[in-house]
Amino acid sequence: MDDKGFFREIIDIYIQRFDIKENTKRSYGKMLAQFAEFVDGLPNLPTRQDVMAYREQLKSRLRAASVQKHIVVIRGFYRWYYIEGFGPNAAEGVKGMKIESDFKRESLSLEAAIKLLNRAKRYASKSIIGKRDHALIALLLTTGLRTIEVERADVDDISFVDETKVLYIMGKGHDEKDAYVKLSPEVYGLIEEYLIERQDEYKPLFINHTKPYQGTRLRTRMISMVVKEMLRDIGIDDPKYSAHSLRHTAASLALDLGGDLDAA
Template sequence: MNSFEITELIEHKNAAPSNNQTAVTITNDLSKYLQDFLSEQDIKENSKGTYKRALTQFFSFMPNSFEQLTSNDILTYKRHLESLELAAYTITAYLVVVRRFFAWTEAKKIYPNIAKTIKGMRRPKEFRKDPLTMEQTREVISGIDLNTLQGKRDFAIINLLVRTGLRTIEIQRANIEDINQTGGVAKLHIQGKGRDTKDDYVILTHASLKPILSYLKCRGETKDTDPLFTSLSDRNNGGRMTTRSLSRIAKGVMIEAGIDSKRLTAHSLRHTAITTALRAGASLQEVKAMARHADMNTTLIYSHNIDRETNAPEHKIDAYMEKYAI
């Protein structure tokens, strides 16, 4: 898990753990250790802020002073995180920061690494969000009003998500100039998760590109350096949209289509694109490249889920039992 993923998980609006214990005052020594630790981490500034908040939260939870902590205290903290019913990824993110801190204290001969035996949570076999069915996808897309600038924008965004598997952060970072055409193939160059530059891309088919061009034409005069999609709110009109706004748009059009579930969010549209690609016959390697998965095992989860649903033995049990009128 890289620093960006840790930041993304811990910054999630429901991720911050809380407890009813009296917070322990952070000592000056610990504050110095934190400052020294953070200064030596090769991570971005926003990630350093996230690390600091995570560690401050950890030590505030601890009933003992810094010099009295043991591995059992960290296990207690892990159980506390589990009791809050946080996602496995989120709990692991908190524990990764704690482990890195104590690895650093041991290397500096400040304090033993009492966290090295503490494991993260097991990777879930399934995703926490579901893809849309093709019927649901059609209902969502067809329900958007294309007669307004907002409708054209929202349609272009949702359509792009379900046809390319982009993440909301990748759409949020995109500029108009990131669309180009080489060899007759249109591409959208993107700055992916954990990346510092726009060194990857997705293919824009005619069905993906046409709504974007229609939206841009309706938007009026623009510069190449302008955001690809802009806000229409009073506070940020014409400015770059936030990932939260993009998520709200996705959830809003689903609810408008009568589809409302906690397991269906903006990230479901990425799942929908990846699942659709596999069902349409794309190879695992092709889908891995499109989704920009660092690990093939992530792509395999989609494949296994499809296979489990398509070849479910439960259906075979029913068919067999019907022969005996059961």
């Protein structure tokens, strides 16, 4: 097999190792397959200059936000490619697209928030990843936490304050977990169901569940991917809506899903 054939095989291996839903894998796979077609036209495996040339090619036919998605996926692939020892990181330092300054994250309507929870609830009955994602989205919607705060959360950070379940967090700019958010009984129940099914001693509150990353902390990038995929499932596929939108949603609606969650 030539180098380029092996390159395509490596892309397939990379996609299959993702702890994400199948349609997200297909989306990422499609973007990397397009990049592989570009690579087929090169005399050798791509260099940084080739990746930059590919970005310019994308710019000629795609919106800035779409080009940005492609570059983010390619950079993620090359980080893994380099770490696994397959070769140099040809995408290192390659910048994406500048999004216009008037680009703002949107918050969800109450109807859309409930629809999002409904969809997450459906997945929860199918797998432990579904249970994790249901608890994750409910936590984000009801507390307005940042993804980095969720990433840093450990199982032992759940405690009581005045007979109320809380989650201690390390806020932005802090170096200690000296603040907390209240957990409604319903949201705590979802977290508890997820932890009971895990039956492990891993420290992080939310973890990966596929090899070779089983038991590792769920990072902000994966948290964002989980939310984006669930949003797409309910028909919201717009760069203005993201994991950060759930923070805006919690603030704008002052959303307390204690009652509505049962209905969802």
